[in-house]
Amino acid sequence: METEVEITGERIGGGRGTGGGGVGAGGGAGARVEFVGVVRGTEGGRAISALRYEAYRPMAENQMRKILLELNRSHPCLRARVIHRIGVVPVGEAAIHVSVEAVHRAEAFALVSVFMDRLKEDVPIWKAAVLG
Amino acid sequence: METEVEITGERIGGGRGTGGGGVGAGGGAGARVEFVGVVRGTEGGRAISALRYEAYRPMAENQMRKILLELNRSHPCLRARVIHRIGVVPVGEAAIHVSVEAVHRAEAFALVSVFMDRLKEDVPIWKAAVLG
């Protein structure tokens, strides 16, 4: 599986619509599953204006890569791409974008979904609320 | 849940990269899950150049809407959008694009994944191989 992992201070993507822009896939893929995690306007019941993310950057990138390759053993996929934004991420904007291509959809769904669970356990990235 | 269902003879989306273009989400959503089904170069072991899709159009659109709303009862989401292309879809291009937004990711993953299973059982759309 090809992997591409990035932690960035930049806004993820360009547009804000719900439609994906790129809707093809690389050679051999029959399925692409994407997950976008978006900052919501409340955190623990309080209204917030943003979340501030910090990362232990080299370790976080390595961990993401290791988790993807580990999950690929049970859910073989062709390509996985993760972008996690750090710094202040305003409400309504994306904090993370995961895109996985596979021959069949079951593996891609499983890999993305389990990756998100593992991210929230084992990747050194933290968020803190920025109040209105 | 808002639903938007479309069967189209047009190519889905513009670009062909792996990155989603729109990476925000509508009000209240914390998660967006997208699925893109892409025509692969082989079908039942034979090399193909495309798949030709046909639909019993009004019924297929109604069935998709009904399935989405039925699944929404067990996996409450905010918005669901499905575009299925019909006619000749060349290898590497998208036949279907499903995009679901939810407050939390688990519901969005479940709805998209189960929707795809149900689509392949109960929505009157058929494909046939177009040989090289």
Added chain:
Amino acid sequence: MGDPSSDGGQVRVLFFSGAREACGLAEAMVACPSGMRIGDLLEELVRRHAGLAPLRGQVRLARNGEFARMDEGVFPGDEVALIPPVSGG
């Protein structure tokens, strides 16, 4: 739909995918006598188009855009579709 005056007591039958290939046509008008059920209509179609026989166990029928049970009534003006196993997505 359901108004016999405008359809001469017939139903419109749509054939999709393998069903269309099996009988070589995309749609047909079929007489719909009083008391006819979906299952009766399917038998009538198989009588007319022997190629449909192998599909009989797999095909589902829809009446006016909804899947229909075999014992469901069918009425003049209805649109009935033969739905072979689907393969969208």
Added chain:
Amino acid sequence: MGDPSSDGGQVRVLFFSGAREACGLAEAMVACPSGMRIGDLLEELVRRHAGLAPLRGQVRLARNGEFARMDEGVFPGDEVALIPPVSGG
């Protein structure tokens, strides 16, 4: 890393998120005597920064970018990070 001549026999300790807030600094240099283990280093940090005590049960430590067991050795030049419960995504 691991070359005592260049680091004066110390390890660099990084504090993230709640650990940083608890001790009010983002990083520190800590002496690393021979035979020190990750658990010893954590105890030393808690002695210096009482605010870390409540985190002791939740925090994990990483050595040179990998999660480390408490009985794992730590060596001059290593980079050790205190990893409170994470919340990415």
